[in-house]
Amino acid sequence: MKDLGRLKYFLGIEVLRSKKGIFISQKKYTLDFLAEAGILDCKPAETPMAVNHGLQIVKGAELADRGKYQRLVGKLIYLSHTRPDIAYAIGVVSQFMHQPQADHMEAALRIMRYLKGTFDYGVLFRKPGHLEIQAYTDADWAGNPVDRKSTAGYFASVGGNLVSWRSKKQKVVALSSA
Template identity: 45%
Template sequence: MGFIQSKSDSSLFTKGCDDNFVAVLVYVDDILVASPDVSLIQKLKAYLDAAFKIKDLGELGYFLGIEAQRNDAGLNLCQRKYALDILAETGFLECKPASSPMVPGLHLCHGDGEPLTDSSSYRRLVGRLLYLTATRPDIAYATQQLSQFVDAPTDKHMRAAHRVLRYIKQAPGQGIFFPRTEAMQLNVFSDSDWATCSETRRSITGYCIFLGESLISWKSKK
């Protein structure tokens, strides 16, 4: 149908521009379609249904664990159910909330503390937190720090992970809001703490990118 695959995301396909723009996001057999022209969406759905017999689930509400709510002010994305599932699985549903995802000034290293007898629980928790960063940039740095120790986690690393859970408990439904606006100015903010890692002397770099008032990309990386 003339769609072009995105160079930055192999799951994204786009076609046309302005009012004739159509975007298709594909994950295995889950498909998300967006366009300012509903007739273009209907045409695409008819084409796909003729080829694969698709099931139309209607307007976007829940997609791959991400909850979407639209109103006149804009679009809100969150992972409240997913966050609550993590808290329930780890026994932190009734925990005391924390005001920050990490203790200020905390530095984690390999070999700190006693090795965990079951490291798989730590790996699973960090993996689930990584997916939660899809709508929670506020835990991106803490999760990046925790992910460095999945090979040999200790009780100190697990306590730091539990701190993130206590922070999530404070507002499990927190997410990202994309306001309706005509502003399309691209703004990028970045920062680095040079050679701060005591083990490798490498830096931690963080950035966030806004299109207008909407946060569209972010990362925290060594």
């Protein structure tokens, strides 16, 4: 074994230390991903997904290249380790992995365009003066227009530092939002 010093870069995740705390991001991974996709020169999107997107599988719609779509969404899922701001959008586009259509590919590419303008975002872990645990959750009641299932999300912080987040479509149809 060999001591390589303080961690700086590991599996595509950059670790920066400062007096404020520890900042983790995937800046290089994101830029390489955008270059590989050939959209490094694209116009950035202001949000990762359109409001009230209404994405669903439409019979007879144009299909997207499934292999390309799955690789794209897989890399986006890996990016969500340091990007809680794209968790919901990735959760939506990952629902169509088995039969991606042109609209789904457009939504995934919009996330990429959002990343173009926010490639240097990440998560900052500050040195807290306390270890208070806070958690927040929300759900859109019957938000999926096809199966009427809700999408729930949460995030948790310790000492004001984000430590866990998730967005997921619920397995059953909710009869209320309470």
